[in-house]
Structure formats: structure tokens, C-alpha cells
Amino acid sequence: MMASWISVLLVMCVFLFFSVWLGTRGYSNLRRSTADHVVAGHSLGFLAIFFISVSEFYSANTFLGAPGWAYEHGVAVLNGSMVGLLALLVMYWLGPRVQAVGKKLNLLTQAHFLRTRFSSELLGGLAAVVALCALIPYISVQIMGAGYVFNVVTDGHVPFWLGGLAAYGVVAIYVFRGGLRGIGYIAVFKGIFMLVMIVVLATIVVHRNYGNPREMFRQIALESPKNLTLPGAQNFFGYTWWTTSVLNGMCGYFMWPHLFSNFYAAQDGRVIKRMAIATPVYTLLDFIIIIIGFAGILIVKNLTRPDQIMMRMVMNSGLPVLLVGLIAAAALSASMVAGAALTLTATATLGNDLMQKHLRLSDSSLKRLMQYLVFVIIGLAYLFSISVVSTLQYIMLMAYGVISQFFPLAVASLYWKRCTATGAIAGLLAGSIVAIFLTVGPYPHPHDIHPGIIGMLTNAAILVVVSLKSDPPSNQVIESFFPEGST
């Protein structure tokens, strides 16, 4: 009789082949421009852009990390949900303006936006380097998630390195061939598939171990009440930390380069507004995912790595082999779709914002270059994922503070005509240095305040002062970014 891990592996392999088939459907010889490849020709409608975006929100970090946070910190895990919800206000307000400028000027990346707005190669290059420093470790984390899923559900028969390689070999193929359209096909499938699998899993886990969610929370309230209130079981989330991390996350959320580029892919601003309206409903998935982490609190004691709780609950719940395989495939899809979008943005940033000014390629050659860069980016991220894990976590920690430093620049770019390149560069550097120093320096998180917020305030102050002291930008650039009659 076939061992159960082989059956699970077969289901996962079928999923990988299906992903290749689905992802390469986006390929067409007729679509040869970089804009088609990277932002689907600025033409995506509501459904495609909605599923691409929620697939990026629900990456391996969410699928494996959120239940882990619920297990370790209790309701404090809802900090992430609050960030995701409030960030939609920023999306509704800022997104349509970014989309309009992006479509008008055929922009591809966040660095491209800043380079164009401020007519500054230096600022564009700086933004591109920061983006790559944040994106590549993020891809590595997704690869680690995929490798980990393979390793756990096959009882260690498929090593971590091989699982990550197989999953991201598939990602490389469909990002190379399909670009954003290919990712879109898979994102729609993943969005529905993951939702169904999470609901099924949470229902089974809670039913088998507690009977119903009320009973589960009643037992947790009796045995571990600190998990149900702030600052959480580990006393990590005080009110100051919650507030400042929510504000930092809310401002910084859509400053992640891959989410910023999504705005360009929408066919018009109304699509983005409709997405902001619909996304809160999908956010309910957060609450279902973290219930699995809560279920583990009383069942799995003293787990040294909390992010293992999701798969531990899957393996401990006596589920049929086929269901374990499907849940593992859902976890893989969470890692792979997010990783694919990150990879596409990283290749566009490297190709369009750093290499193109030296190579001066035609549009079709630039697109071809970006396609080959997929293998370079995934190769680099893969090497990081199997060799420098502790450094990666360190880089990611800093990236969260630094990425939010783009927020004052994005707002000033679209709402303040007097903002200059010198001011933007000075603000970005000052804010980033402050955020990094207060994250990894000798005085981390002073008074429990998120370093990103202190960095952002410093950034905004310096941006304003230096902009007012420097020469105003040319009218030609301003006219492109500010529609007639806007302030």
C-alpha cells in the first residue's frame, strides 16, 4: 500500500503542474511590450486586480505566520487585521491618483514613479535599490514557506531545499511566460481555493477538538485568559505599540513596491475604489485563519517555533490524505502567488530602473531582459533562503520600517507641487536612517513606539524644510502629476 506521504506528494505535484498550465495561459506572442508584461497594459478589471491584490496580502506569512502569532500572542494577532483594514482607506484615497498618473505616463514601478515625478535619476536609483533590498528577502521568506510545507507534509522525505526549488521552479516558468496576466489567472484560482480550504480546515479542527468555537474560547478563557486580551500572552502588544504599529502599517502597506505597482495595472480609478470597498469582506479570512492558531493553544503545548502550529494542527487532526494534500497545495499557492508578484516587481525594478539607463534597450528587448531576470531574482532569493536565514529575518525587520518611508514622498508627490527632489531624497534618507537605527541600534523601540512612525515624522519634517529651501520643480513635470484644478 502506498505510504500516505507519497499520496500527499502526488496531490502537490498535480497542483504544481496545474499551476504551470494555468499561469502560462497569460502568454501571447501579440503582447510584446513591457507594460503588457509588468502591469497587464494598464487594463485589468475589478475581478483580476482584486484577486491579484488579495493573493499578495495572503502570502505564506499569513497562511503560516498568522496562526503562529495567534498561538503565541492571542488576540494581539488582530493588529495585522486592523492594519489591513485601515490601509484600505489609504488605498481608496491615494490609489486612484497613482493609477491615473501611472496610466498617463506608462509607469511600471514605484521607483519609476518617483524618478519621473522628481526628474531625479538619483532618487529613482535609490528607490529601486531599497525596493530590491526589501523584495528579495520577502521572496526568500515565501520560498522558505514552500520548502517547509513540502518537508512537513512528506514527513521529511522531501528536503526543505528541494521543496523550495520545485515550487519556485514553477513560479519562474509562469512569471517568465505569463507576466502579470499569468499571475492573474492563478490568483483568481488561488483566491477561491485558499478560501475554501481554510474554511474547511478551521471547521474540522475546531469541531474535532472542541465541538464549536464558543466552547474553544470558553476553555481558553478559563485556562489561558491572557490570550484573549491585550497586551497578549507575551505582553508584547501594549497600547502604544499597537497604535504606532497600526499607523505605521496603515501608511506603509501600499508602499510595498509590488502593491504600489498594482495600482498601475487597473484600467481606471473606479476599479481601485471598488476593490477597497470589497476587500474588507475577504479580510474575514484573517479571522478564520487565526482560529486555527487559537485551537492550538490548549492542544499543542510549548511549541518552540509558533509558525509551525498551522501544519501541526493539519497533521494532528487525523484528516484524510487527500485533504492534507489539498491543504498543503493551498499553503503552497499562498506562497507561490505572492512570490510570483514580488518577483515580477523585482525584475521590473532591476531591469527598468537600474539597468535600462545604461543599456538603452528597445521596449521589446527590455521586456525580454525582464523575463530572463526572473531566473536571476528567484535564484538569488533561493540562495538566500537556504543559506542566510538569520540575516534574512534581520533584513525583513528593517524593511518594514524603511518601506513606510515612501509614504510621505508618495503623498507629497501627488498633493504638494512645491515638493522637490532634494527634499524627497533628504527626507527618505533621514527617515530610513532613523527607522533602521531605532530598530537595530542600541535603543530599539523607544517608549514602545514603532520606529517607522518616528522615521516617517522625521522624513516629513525634513522633506518640507529642504523642499522650501531648494528651487521649485519645473512646471512641465508638475502638469503631468496634478490634474487641472487640483491643489
Add this chain to the structure above:
Amino acid sequence: MSDSKKSIRGYFYVVGCLIIAAGNWPILSLANRIQPTIFGFPFMFVYVASFVPILTLFLYIAYRLGI
């Protein structure tokens, strides 16, 4: 933009700021004191989940009014 639309937009900015404030201290600290559970769920759980319909409705109204 007409004055009435500017005025409506102003109100929406204020409500948006109130929603953001509701996600933060000190309102949160009051919510956190209601324990351990309500409707069988932790109060914080219900509190954060209540933002889903609030935000959807708020943004939908803004969208319909062309803001």
C-alpha cells in the same frame, strides 16, 4: 468642485479619521477591558471584525457620492 461636494468630502475625511482613531488607543483600551468573551468570542475579536461592515459601508457611500 462644488462647495457642497467639498463640504461632503470634508465630512468624509472626519469620519475616516474617526474610524482610524477607533482602531487605536484609547478606545481600544476600553474595548479590551470587556472580557473574556461576547457572543462566545473574545471581545477584541468581535471589535476588530466590526470594522469589516463599517469600512465597507463607509467606502461604498463615499463611492456612490463620487468622493
